Amino acid sequence: xxxxxxxxxxxxxxxxxxxxxxxxxxxxxxxxxxxxxxxxxxxxxxxxxxxxxxxxxxxxxxxxxxxxxxxxxxxxxxxxxxxxxxxxxxxxxxxxxxxxxxxxxxxxxxx
Amino acid sequence: xxxxxxxxxxxxxxxxxxxxxxxxxxxxxxxxxxxxxxxxxxxxxxxxxxxxxxxxxxxxxxxxxxxxxxxxxxxxxxxxxxxxxxxxxxxxxxxxxxxxxxxxxxxxxxxxxx
Numbered sequence: 001x002x003x004x005x006x007x008x009x010x011x012x013x014x015x016x017x018x019x020x021x022x023x024x025x026x027x028x029x030x031x032x033x034x035x036x037x038x039x040x041x042x043x044x045x046x047x048x049x050x051x052x053x054x055x056x057x058x059x060x061x062x063x064x065x066x067x068x069x070x071x072x073x074x075x076x077x078x079x080x081x082x083x084x085x086x087x088x089x090x091x092x093x094x095x096x097x098x099x100x101x102x103x104x105x106x107x108x109x110x111x
Numbered sequence: 112x113x114x115x116x117x118x119x120x121x122x123x124x125x126x127x128x129x130x131x132x133x134x135x136x137x138x139x140x141x142x143x144x145x146x147x148x149x150x151x152x153x154x155x156x157x158x159x160x161x162x163x164x165x166x167x168x169x170x171x172x173x174x175x176x177x178x179x180x181x182x183x184x185x186x187x188x189x190x191x192x193x194x195x196x197x198x199x200x201x202x203x204x205x206x207x208x209x210x211x212x213x214x215x216x217x218x219x220x221x222x223x224x225x
C-alpha cells in the first residue's frame with residue numbers, strides 16, 4: 001500500500017515568514033495529493049490539492065508543488081499569520097480513492 | 112459547498128454499551144463515505160470505506176463486528192461501536208466523496224468510554 005512520510009513534525013515560524021512542509025510517497029500510481037489543516041478538536045479541512053498532471057498550484061498565500069519523478073510534494077505558506085497555527089496533513093491517493101495520510105506537522109506562528 | 116456533519120460531537124458512555132455516530136452529507140450526494148479514527152497527536156487511520164447500499168470494506172486489523180457501519184442512503188452513514196471499552200476512546204471522523212478522490216471531512220466525534 002501507499003506510504004506517506006511527512007517532515008518536519010513540528011515547525012515554528014515568526015509571523016510574516018514562510019513555512020514549508022514536505023512529503024514523500026511510495027506508490028507511483030498515486031495521482032491525487034491533498035493538504036488538510038486541522039485545528040484542535042475539529043475535523044480536517046481541505047486547503048489545497050494537486051493532481052499528477054500539474055507541477056504547481058497556488059491559492060493566495062498557499063502553494064503546493066509536486067515532483068512525480070522524485071515522488072515528493074510540498075506545501076508552502078507565505079506571509080504566515082497566527083491563524084495559520086494548526087496541524088497540517090498531507091495525503092496521497094492511488095486509483096482506489098483511499099487517502100493515505102502523513103503523520104502531520106504542527107505549525108506554530110509566533111506573533 | 113460540500114458540508115459534512117457528524118452527530119454527536121462528543122459522547123461519554125459506560126464500558127459495555129454501544130454508541131452510534133451519524134455522518135451526513137448536507138448539500139451533496141456521497142457515493143462513498145469513509146470512517147477514520149484519530150488518537151491524540153496522531154494521524155488519521157482509515158477504518159472502513161462504505162458505499163450506499165453495500166457492505167462496508169474494512170481495513171486490516173479493524174473488527175467489523177465491533178465497528179458496524181451502515182450506509183443506508185447517499186447522504187447518511189452510521190458507525191456503531193458495539194460493546195465499547197476504554198481502549199475504544201478516540202476521535203472518530205467521517206468523510207464523504209462525491210465520486211472523485213476529493214474527500215470532505217466532518218467535524219469529528221469525541222468518544223470517551225468510562
